[in-house]
Amino acid sequence: MFSDSVSSHDERLKPARERFVALWGQMASNWGIPRSMAEVHALLLIAGEPMNTDDLMAALHISRGSASMTLKALQEWGVVSRVHIRGDRKEYFQAEQDVWKLFRTILRERKKREIDPLLEALRECRELTGKPPAGAARKIGAVRAIEEHNRRLDSMLEFITMIDALSERLIASGKGLEIAAKILSKAS
Amino acid sequence: MFSDSVSSHDERLKPARERFVALWGQMASNWGIPRSMAEVHALLLIAGEPMNTDDLMAALHISRGSASMTLKALQEWGVVSRVHIRGDRKEYFQAEQDVWKLFRTILRERKKREIDPLLEALRECRELTGKPPAGAARKIGAVRAIEEHNRRLDSMLEFITMIDALSERLIASGKGLEIAAKILSKAS
């Protein structure tokens, strides 16, 4: 009744969309992303065409509030954008269709929200045990324990730093992942 | 009183460990991993030495049941292993110390549990709209809608297939990520 101008033309399209939406929602919840947020995204992604709040409410059986908050979050993540459709007062929403672009957008956000703060916190943590013990070596064991602790932290830091650099590359380069894949297939 | 044979030697070690544990737990919950599971892992990781259930309970203020279930899950993920210490009836646990190995282990598990089933489900989903409409083209719009739907699904499939192949490489190759990072830093 809503977005069916297209989807009702073939009776296989709706079930196929529903399947995809369910799939995407399932996967998202593995990754700590709210199911309904993923479902809204999935529907916009697979539908291709812009949809309005009422379309989404009807198709996914969610409340107006939920639709509104979910759409807001998706826009903050940069994966969904508003569209105005002339002659209609409703807001329409559409998902980024290019999967590579989508991937880079998500990576950029996660780096900003998670990797960057983590790196900073790790460095702070490392500084807690930076200098040798204040009053000389009280016990020989203390020095060694701190040293080992630091060695462990340092290798963690090195690893996360590398992930960080890698993310940066993937975000910047248009076909970074493709390049990585190709190269890895040779370099393994 | 428990694992303090080492950690009490320097008064900075305990706070530093606590900081790291908190950090790791924080990060994990961003990724849909139970906080206390990550905290147990973090403590074993940063402590280096094997610890028993009572050590963990005391250090993290968790119940015996929680410790037991968490340790079980960590072992299933392959990131923590049991150790027997002679002369002690308690079970001890230790975390894999090599961060690269740790990374590959986690990647292997996530691929098995998430990417592989996702790919299969996506392919099934794709088959729902595989053949052209049964009773010839009922409307010209129906055919086009299906075609566009299929195009979208296919690009999704292509992308996930690539992620899958990349994971495989990273899991197999000892220094895959390092190679990728190095090469990308030139190839960008």
Added chain:
DNA sequence: GATAACTTTCAGAACATTTTGAAAGATCGA
């Protein structure tokens, strides 16, 4: 500037996950 159409907000309800603790189940040594 009043009305109608649409969107956002947010407190509480519904739902889901995680933790607890006590009981049952192992395992070991004698």
Added chain:
DNA sequence: TCGATCTTTCAAAATGTTCTGAAAGTTATC
């Protein structure tokens, strides 16, 4: 085999997250 020690299980409780719906807010039109 027994008793002591340690581990696992699981139903219920605690906690945390997401969703709802009605009210408040906003915007466009006349």
